[in-house]
Amino acid sequence: MGKCRVSNNSEPLKIMWNGVWGSNPALVQLLGLCPLLAVTSTVVNALGLGMATLCVLVGSNAAVSLIRNWVQPAIRLPAFVMIIASLVTSVELLMQAYTYDLYLVLGIFIPLIVTNCAILGRAEAYASKNPFFMSILDGFMMGVGFLLVLLVLGAVRELIGQGTLFTDMHLLFGEEAKSWRWEVVPDYPPFLFAILPPGAFVVMGLLIALKNVIDSSLKAKQASNAAPSGSKRVRVTGPVT
């Protein structure tokens, strides 16, 4: 892995890098924290909400990109919100139809995807200025970045909180997934703090700290490797642009 850099100026690679790491919606932009912190108490909750957000993000970016030349700038935000809200409603109805138990567990946080700033943020910052396929890719990669953080957070909290992994996966994958439950630590005394919201804040803070440590060590490595003459590498770390 040594040097994590995007060598040429190719847009898709940059989008992928930014979505998953460089300007990850959860770890760098700190958007969508409300669902992120509220429902990541287990892996299955995280996966469910992450997938729902991913679908909405791809759909909204695609739609916003298509209408970007026809909507007046003055009313663009209501239009975006309308698109996002209809997509969220569809996702909610789909979850109600196919994963009813998970729908009950996630509850209010599915409709709340409408207010997830990460989605509106991508519509405004990327999809409203860029062509169709690039916007879809951007939505997908941002969604994947969000989903990955949710999954890590959910896994860590489930592990520390109740000593298991993949509990209740049948909510998402049907009855046979009940056996996926993996009791990592047998007879684990439940650590409620990790399951409650304050634990989410602490784990999230530690994840952000970890990312910053990795980034700064990568940067130090790059700085020591870089030739003093001006190279034309894409800047992939550092503040969001």
Next chain:
Amino acid sequence: MKSSPYSRDGMKTPTVMRWVLAALLPGYLTQIYFFGWGYGVSMLLLLLTAVLVEAGVLAIRKRPVLETLKDSSALVTAALLAIALPPFLPWWMYVMAGSVAVLFGKQLYGGLGFNPFNPAMIAYALLLVSYPVAMSTSWALPLGLAEPADILTASRIIFLGDPLVQLDALSGATPLDTYKSLAGVELSDGIWQKPIFGEHVALGWEWVAMAFGVGGGLLLLKRIITWHIPVCVILGLSVMAMLFGWDPDRSVPIHLHWLGGSLIVGAFFIATDPVSAPTTTLGKCWFGIGIGVLVYVIRAWGNYPDAVAFAVLLMNFTAPLLDQITQPKTFGHQKPNRTLIKVQVK
């Protein structure tokens, strides 16, 4: 920030911390006398954990380890935790509390002086939120109701969770908890007959609280704390108890509030933490009143039996604001400078 004139009393942090430790002694020894050596074992575990974790973090942060350890602040945090926590928790809970207090409560914010919250109370709240059952049933019964645990028994309970030791005969709920759960079910005369309340207010607990009061008096004499915070904490709680808890048949009476829980040690030793409390005189008063009121609110209408930890943490949030809006008038000025946002005037 207090305004000038400043006067130096020549007391540096390590001296202050050692005086605090000394002032804790009378209360702590009374605890051991009435409740047995569970407090001794937990104190050892917590002191050891706190010092080791502090040294480890300082080494990672490349700070001077021995120099910083000498300020004894980790010891004070550990000692407060040992006094506040129930004496019969499993050993790993003490280790967890000690490490969380030092690591998350203090060092992650940058070390002593930068922590916005009382580190000991952070750890206490963490355990209370995470293990509510253990935290409300692992209290030792006082001398007179049970034989106080000797070192061997206490270690067996703490380290082995020994099923041979009859824990039920040694431990139970606090008097506050007992009264609260019985109030409304029985009349107050009937409740006071319960053996846990003893002859006066709360068997054992009353003497512990008073001994901590004596230690607090020592801190006042040494001018390590001022009277404002402790007095206002007790005042705030008392006013609330007189307003809402005047009927002993339905709610906990005021003297049990004073002596049946951790109010006194909280008022003198925990709320007065110089780092996380306000520094202006008026700010200290509001801070203390806030803690007193919150303690009553949480004790009377909340689910947690003893509320000092949450009350102190909640008021710690307000300390910077209180400091800002209670700035005293500086000499030569007409009005005190209490603006929240400093506007630069050209």
